[in-house]
Amino acid sequence: MKKTLLSIGCCSALLMVLNLQGCKPKNAGDATGSDAAGRTYVAPGKYDEMYNFVSGGFNGQVSVYGIPSGRLLRVIPVFSVDPEKGWGYSEETKPMLNTSHGNLPWGDQHHLDLSQTNGEMDGRWLFANENNTPRIARIDLKTFRTAEIIEIPNSAGNHSSPFITENTEYVVAGTRFSVPMDYENGDVPISSYKKNFKGTLSFVSIAPKDGNMKIAFQLLLPGMNFDLSHSGKGPSSDWFFFSCYNSEQAHTLLEVNASKRDKDYILAVNWKKAEAYVKQGKGKKVKANYAHNTYSDINHMATSTMENEVTVIDVKDLPDLVYMIPCPKSPHGCDVDPSGEYIVGSGKLAALIPVFSFSKIQEAIAKKTFDGDYGGIPVLKYEAALYGEVKKPGLGPLHTEFDGKGNAYTTFFISSEVVKWNIKDLKVLDRQPTYYSPGHLSIPGGNTSKPLGKYLIAYNKITKDRFLPTGPELAQSAQLFDISGDKMKLLLDYPSIGEPHYAQIIPAELIAKNSVKIFKLEENKHPYVTMGEKNVKVTREGNQVHVYMTAMRSHFSPDNIEGIQLGDEVYFHVTNLEQDWDVPHGFGVKGNKNAELLVMPGETATLKWVPGKVGIYPIYCTDFCSALHQEMQGYVRVSAKGSKVPVTFSLGKNSEAEDELPNK
Numbered sequence: 001m002k003k004t005l006l007s008i009g010c011c012s013a014l015l016m017v018l019n020l021q022g023c024k025p026k027n028a029g030d031a032t033g034s035d036a037a038g039r040t041y042v043a044p045g046k047y048d049e050m051y052n053f054v055s056g057g058f059n060g061q062v063s064v065y066g067i068p069s070g071r072l073l074r075v076i077p078v079f080s081v082d083p084e085k086g087w088g089y090s091e092e093t094k095p096m097l098n099t100s101h102g103n104l105p106w107g108d109q110h111h112l113d114l115s116q117t118n119g120e121m122d123g124r125w126l127f128a129n130e131n132n133t134p135r136i137a138r139i140d141l142k143t144f145r146t147a148e149i150i151e152i153p154n155s156a157g158n159h160s161s162p163f164i165t166e167n168t169e170y171v172v173a174g175t176r177f178s179v180p181m182d183y184e185n186g187d188v189p190i191s192s193y194k195k196n197f198k199g200t201l202s203f204v205s206i207a208p209k210d211g212n213m214k215i216a217f218q219l220l221l222p223g224m225n226f227d228l229s230h231s232g233k234g235p236s237s238d239w240f241f242f243s244c245y246n247s248e249q250a251h252t253l254l255e256v257n258a259s260k261r262d263k264d265y266i267l268a269v270n271w272k273k274a275e276a277y278v279k280q281g282k283g284k285k286v287k288a289n290y291a292h293n294t295y296s297d298i299n300h301m302a303t304s305t306m307e308n309e310v311t312v313i314d315v316k317d318l319p320d321l322v323y324m325i326p327c328p329k330s331p332h333g334c335d336v337d338p339s340g341e342y343i344v345g346s347g348k349l350a351a352l353i354p355v356f357s358f359s360k361i362q363e364a365i366a367k368k369t370f371d372g373d374y375g376g377i378p379v380l381k382y383e384a385a386l387y388g389e390v391k392k393p394g395l396g397p398l399h400t401e402f403d404g405k406g407n408a409y410t411t412f413f414i415s416s417e418v419v420k421w422n423i424k425d426l427k428v429l430d431r432q433p434t435y436y437s438p439g440h441l442s443i444p445g446g447n448t449s450k451p452l453g454k455y456l457i458a459y460n461k462i463t464k465d466r467f468l469p470t471g472p473e474l475a476q477s478a479q480l481f482d483i484s485g486d487k488m489k490l491l492l493d494y495p496s497i498g499e500p501h502y503a504q505i506i507p508a509e510l511i512a513k514n515s516v517k518i519f520k521l522e523e524n525k526h527p528y529v530t531m532g533e534k535n536v537k538v539t540r541e542g543n544q545v546h547v548y549m550t551a552m553r554s555h556f557s558p559d560n561i562e563g564i565q566l567g568d569e570v571y572f573h574v575t576n577l578e579q580d581w582d583v584p585h586g587f588g589v590k591g592n593k594n595a596e597l598l599v600m601p602g603e604t605a606t607l608k609w610v611p612g613k614v615g616i617y618p619i620y621c622t623d624f625c626s627a628l629h630q631e632m633q634g635y636v637r638v639s640a641k642g643s644k645v646p647v648t649f650s651l652g653k654n655s656e657a658e659d660e661l662p663n664k
Contacts, residue, residue: 039482040492042069047512050444050505052457053112053126054478057499060107062128062139067455067505068480070494078137078146079107079130081595087146089595091571091606092526093295095304099133099151100289108132110159111228111502115211119166119233119449123510125211127162127171134158136171136204138211142516143297150213151290153310154181154200160226164206166237166449170216170271173202174226174242181220183286193251197223200312201242203271213292217278217311219269219322222375223249225258226267228333228399233340233449236358238272241343243327243334247374259349263326263382265374266334266345268361273321274313282318283311297516299525300603316376323365324374326382327354333399337408337423338449342387344408346397353397353410355426357387390426393419398439399502401446403453403483409446411438411458418458418481420488432488434479436462443483444505452507456481456488459500467495476500517581519602526604528573533557538649545570545647551585551599552577553626555651556619559634563647566614566640572597575604586622589636596622611638 042048048066051073056062060080064073081088081097088097088105097103108131115125125147126139134152139145152158157176164171178197180186188196198220205216229242244265250257277283288310295302315322325345333346343356363369364384371381396414403409407429410419416437420430438460444452460477467475475495482489521531530536530548536557537548545568550557556574564570574587578601587597592609599605611617621632639645 036489036491040068040070040480042066042071047508050455050507051511052442052478052503052505053114054459054496054498054503055112055128055501056109056497057501058108059498060109060130061498062109062112062126063497064144065478065494065496067457068491070478070480070492072497074144075497076139076144076146078128078139079104079109079135079149081105083595084598086595086597086605086607089607090597091608092301095302096146096149096293096295098291098293098304099135100153100291100306101133104133106132107135109498111162112504113162113164113171113447114504114506115168115206116164116166116448117168119237121445121448121506121510123506123514125168126504127164129158129161129173131157131159131176134173134175136162136173136213138206138213140211140297141511142514144515145295145297147295148211148213149291149293150204150215151292152202152204152215153288153290154183154218154286154312155179155202160229160242162204163229163231163240165231165240165271166233168206168208171204171206171213172229172231172240172271173204174229175199175201176225176227178223178225181286182288190251193223194249197249197251199224199226201226201240201269203274212294215290215307215310217274217283217313219274220312220314221267221322222377227331228335230334230336230447232336232358233338236336236340236343238270239358240269240271241334241336242267242269243331243345244324245330245332259330261329263328264331264347265324265379266327266331266343266356267377268323268325270321277313277318277321278311283313285309286312297519298523299527300519300605301526319376319378322377323361324377324379325356325361325385326371326379328352333397333410335400335402335447337402338404338451340449342423344400344410346399346410348396348398348413350397351392351395353390353393353400353421355387355390355423356385360387361385388426390421390428393421393428394431399441401441401443401456402451403443403446404451405453407453409441409443409456409483409488411441413437413439413461418456418488420483430487432481432490434458434460435466435477435493436460436464440500440502442503442505444507446505454482454484455505456483457503457505459496459503461499463495466493518579519600521575521577521579521602524575524602524604526573526575528571528606529604530573530575532577533651536649536651538563538647540647543568547572547649549574550577551575551587551621551632553583554621554628554632556587556621556632556634557651558649559619560650560653561634562637562639562649563645564611564636564638565643566611566638568611570609570611570636572607572609572619573604574599574607576601578602583625584623585625585632587619588622589619590617598623614638614640
């Protein structure tokens with residue numbers, strides 16, 4: 001009996017140790033080699049080889065890392081306010097966060113896609129989605145700034161986006177949560193889901209030269225949940241493929257009620273045919289209310305326009321437009337290989353990976369090899385569309401990318417690993433543990449027709465024992481693998497901010513050569529620009545006071561302002577006169593219930609300030625700019641409402657102080 005109890009005690013202790021270690025796989029100690037540090041070391045003064053753009057999840061922004069170092073280079077404000085850069089706080093950027101619900105200070109940013117030309121990354125733009133309040137943003141990679149945001153009407157939960165066609169003709173968005181359409185009565189019982197709830201796929205056109213976005217058309221579909229999608233390539237480039245789940249059309253306890261069927265679907269959409277139907281007038285114009293926001297680098301201002309109409313096509317009316325392909329089970333990922341022939345589905349609850357053949361899909365459509373329909377959409381027979389299955393690859397497959405050498409790499413959330421397998425023979429070639437529970441992964445160009453199969457990064461949700469403790473929540477983890485050889489090799493762990501979802505990696509040479517270093521002052525068309533210190537002024541228009549101010553190392557002009565009264569709205573229009581790379585100036589006011597400004601060389605930005613009480617308020621530069629940065633300050637005098645103190649301003653005038661200095 002004692003021996004039995006001792007054995008039980010030892011087993012319990014062993015289990016506790018395993019739990020503390022995070023259940024590391026057996027080969028965890030061999031994951032990296034002695035040369036890993038050298039492979040990721042970037043010497044001082046040297047540049048990284050690649051940019052890694054990573055979605056921020058619930059922080060609403062996009063982060064940029066250098067690869068292979070893993071160094072954080074920048075956070076690009078997109079859907080959430082950012083007090084560091086004044087995004088959403090300056091008068092110029094506030095319109096960028098406007099929606100049909102008003103100005104929103106937060107967004108949920110999940111996925112990214114780089115612009116492409118002929119199926120290859122071109123380094124022009126990065127598209128980002130917003131899940132909570134459906135929106136798509138376009139980021140200009142010359143400035144690393146958000147240039148445009150368009151809201152998606154008739155949608156709820158813009159998770160399935162922003163995936164692009166081979167020549168960036170369209171950015172496509174599928175709704176996550178089916179809901180009644182905006183143009184219909186939404187006050188219906190939730191239990192009427194099957195009758196009243198619908199899903200949409202939105203095709204947003206991209207202007208070839210300037211990238212301007214416009215909702216070209218929407219496809220109306222049965223109520224269900226649309227998930228990850230990708231465009232076809234080569235022979236399949238006229239098609240788009242979406243994973244779909246909740247074919248049960250459940251509306252409560254989805255973890256049970258939306259996981260009952262053995263198979264859900266991948267939706268195949270002939271977008272070229274949809275485009276043609278719209279040109280033929282087959283779509284229906286419906287009322288909609290959504291915001292379209294643009295930012296100009298010429299006048300340094302954002303404009304928000306409310307749009308009121310979209311074109312909707314009900315796919316039931318056009319039976320040759322979309323098709324359902326059965327896919328096990330609760331599919332999440334949907335990825336297309338570089339040749340465009342193979343479509344990989346990843347069922348979150350599946351114990352295999354189905355690979356579908358575009359050729360077989362076309363043959364099945366031509367022969368009408370259907371297995372009934374779903375909401376009026378033809379369902380292809382599983383075997384008729386299937387190329388084959390990867391057997392026992394792991395637990396919880398999510399996402400797949402490709403190396404351009406005939407291999408695919410899939411993340412497995414439950415078994416915490418990345419698995420390499422061959423596309424043609426569907427054999428598993430390698431597997432490496434991740435720490436822990438990876439969601440997305442990224443290979444440079446891994447979703448294009450020309451992948452650069454050198455690196456792979458897995459983005460992990462859980463990091464329990466990888467980094468120093470930081471309270472109840474730890475940083476998420478990115479793990480860099482070398483995939484240039486037959487076996488994957490772990491090179492680096494580095495923490496990432498926000499909650500990383502999808503990411504894109506691109507050679508630095510495609511972007512860095514075009515990077516804007518300054519905004520030319522002579523091209524500044526801001527309505528409140530101040531072209532030099534001789535033009536500074538302070539004007540009153542009723543209770544609005546406009547301060548035309550300049551900043552240069554190391555002073556503001558003016559730096560003494562009087563005549564402000566309680567009840568005034570003060571607008572500081574700050575022009576940075578510098579024409580030197582990497583010399584921004586900041587601007588802050590004591591007690592301002594807003595944020596700072598961060599003004600780039602040659603740019604003008606505006607901070608609104610409503611003083612709350614009488615007194616003297618310091619103003620100062622918030623961004624260290626020179627050896628005399630501390631001296632870059634000034635004062636604003638606020639008097640009582642109705643005061644007779646006139647509006648005055650000055651620079652370099654110490655009228656009363658000269659005779660009263662302590663050392664005289």
